[in-house]
Amino acid sequence: MKDLNLNKRSIPPVTINRLCLYHRCLEKITEQKDSLFSPYISSSEISHLTGINPAQIRKDLAYFGEFGLRGIGYPARELQLELKKILGLDKVWSVIIVGAGNLGSALLGYEGFKRRGFLIKAIFDRDRSKIGRRIHNLRISSIDKMEEFIKEEHIDIGILVVPAESAQEVANIMVKSGIKAIINFAPLRLSLPPEIKVNNVDLSIEFEGLTYHLKMC
Amino acid sequence: MKDLNLNKRSIPPVTINRLCLYHRCLEKITEQKDSLFSPYISSSEISHLTGINPAQIRKDLAYFGEFGLRGIGYPARELQLELKKILGLDKVWSVIIVGAGNLGSALLGYEGFKRRGFLIKAIFDRDRSKIGRRIHNLRISSIDKMEEFIKEEHIDIGILVVPAESAQEVANIMVKSGIKAIINFAPLRLSLPPEIKVNNVDLSIEFEGLTYHLKMC
DNA sequence: TAGATTGTTAATCGATTAACAATC
DNA sequence: TAGATTGTTAATCGATTAACAATC
Numbered sequence A, B: 001m002k003d004l005n006l007n008k009r010s011i012p013p014v015t016i017n018r019l020c021l022y023h024r025c026l027e028k029i030t031e032q033k034d035s036l037f038s039p040y041i042s043s044s045e046i047s048h049l050t051g052i053n054p055a056q057i058r059k060d061l062a063y064f065g066e067f068g069l070r071g072i073g074y075p076a077r078e079l080q081l082e083l084k085k086i087l088g089l090d091k092v093w094s095v096i097i098v099g100a101g102n103l104g105s106a107l108l109g110y111e112g113f114k115r116r117g118f119l120i121k122a123i124f125d126r127d128r129s130k131i132g133r134r135i136h137n138l139r140i141s142s143i144d145k146m147e148e149f150i151k152e153e154h155i156d157i158g159i160l161v162v163p164a165e166s167a168q169e170v171a172n173i174m175v176k177s178g179i180k181a182i183i184n185f186a187p188l189r190l191s192l193p194p195e196i197k198v199n200n201v202d203l204s205i206e207f208e209g210l211t212y213h214l215k216m217c
Numbered sequence C, D: 001t002a003g004a005t006t007g008t009t010a011a012t013c014g015a016t017t018a019a020c021a022a023t024c
Helices: A002-006 A013-031 A043-050 A054-062 A076-086 A102-109 A143-153 A164-177 A203-214 B002-006 B013-031 B043-050 B054-062 B076-086 B102-109 B143-153 B164-177 B203-214
Strands: A093-098 A118-125 A138-142 A157-160 A181-184 A197-200 B093-098 B118-125 B138-142 B157-160 B181-184 B197-200
Touching (some): A013 A043, A013 A054, A013 A076, A013 B203, A043 A054, A093 A143, A102 A118, A143 A164, A181 B203, A203 B181, A203 B197, B013 B054, B013 B076, B043 B054, B102 B118, B164 B181
Parallel strands (some): A093 A118, A093 A157, A157 A181, B093 B157, B118 B138, B157 B181, B181 B197
16 A cells, blocks of 8 residues: 555656755754754644745655654654655765866866765766866766776766767767766757656756846846 | 736746747757748747647747747747847846855856856855956955945846855845845755745755666666 | 648646644 | 644646647
8 A cells, every 4th residue: 555655656756856855954953963852843844944835745755654753743863864765865876977068077076976975986078188187086088988987887877068969979878888867967858768867957047047037127 | 918918927937947948949940040941930840849748839939929820830030039038138147156166167167158148247255265366267256345246237147156054145145235136056945035036956956866766776 | 722830728637735634 | 631743635726738719
């Protein structure tokens, strides 16, 4: 009965994103233990911290089990660890970055990844003048080495930070080599087999969507 | 009658994002004129290019007017220019970046902004050791100068790339100084007056949301 | 005229929120 | 027992898609 809920297909994608939010918020709370009068936290308290409706929170959590105690709330630390497991953040993931431009280098330099279990194993580029240079203590490799590297190192996630023109081509090689998920920063929709999980991050839309609201001010 | 549609409040926020998509796709199409047999493009052609349902496309466009000809399609170039105007991309916008870390520097270096009418006027940081250094031909300024700068230069948009701890504080100063919109890369929900347009870009969620799907593979 | 495609209404789908019995 | 809060169902809301009359 409860197992039906664990069937991934029935869970709204936005729920997963909110789960990340709850996890982050609980992590913050449980780290500063002193300020925690009770080890329990209610959905309305989480609501205050995240801005998400308490009924929404309870429903999101209920997809994955019964974590709370009626009349009491959720055991904060326990729930945090539970969410960590659900989100797969208790594991270590191998990541490569393709594209050693401004954004690729910035992502490589982001310290938060390691703490979250994302290990950046290599950065690739096509540009001969970049190959061999070091950024953030990692040598830029030729993209020709990518296929072999993904296979040998069992890379899970590829971060695509190349120009739109080459994104599809690079993504195809990634998939062929056995990558399971791609975070795509190139402004185009990739056509890939459905078993590959793709997250598109379109920074230009963040900017262009803003000016619509600004233009009559 | 048609004016009612122009009432912003009635337009779904996702429509604006899709409008950016259509605009980008039409821009690409109309630039390579030669490949354009007809100057008209149908909603189903746009659908093939963007992956968005043709009925959705017609509905999104209809919020803003009647741009098409029944039986023919939409005049591609005309529609592109119309969308550019609707999105406010025919104007020039003054932008500042706050936070000269990895991501801040990367955004500063992104050439695409200028082409889209986003002029980055300054980059600020609190770190004494960074102030005065130059990145991408712009001198890093002390954050103490931000308030005055926003006022004098009539800055429209602030890009917030500071640690979560200082984000709210910096955002408050931005708003006090007259900024109208903020793109927030810090992983927290800012509390700001409702007339300020905020776009949150939460890169960690892009990563953490992925591993949920990966964990049973 | 016949074929094509828009603009718009109606039907469908999915996600959010309210309400409340269960229960600590 | 009275008060609080969950888990879950039902009601609401909003967004997507299908269908079709209008019309080029």
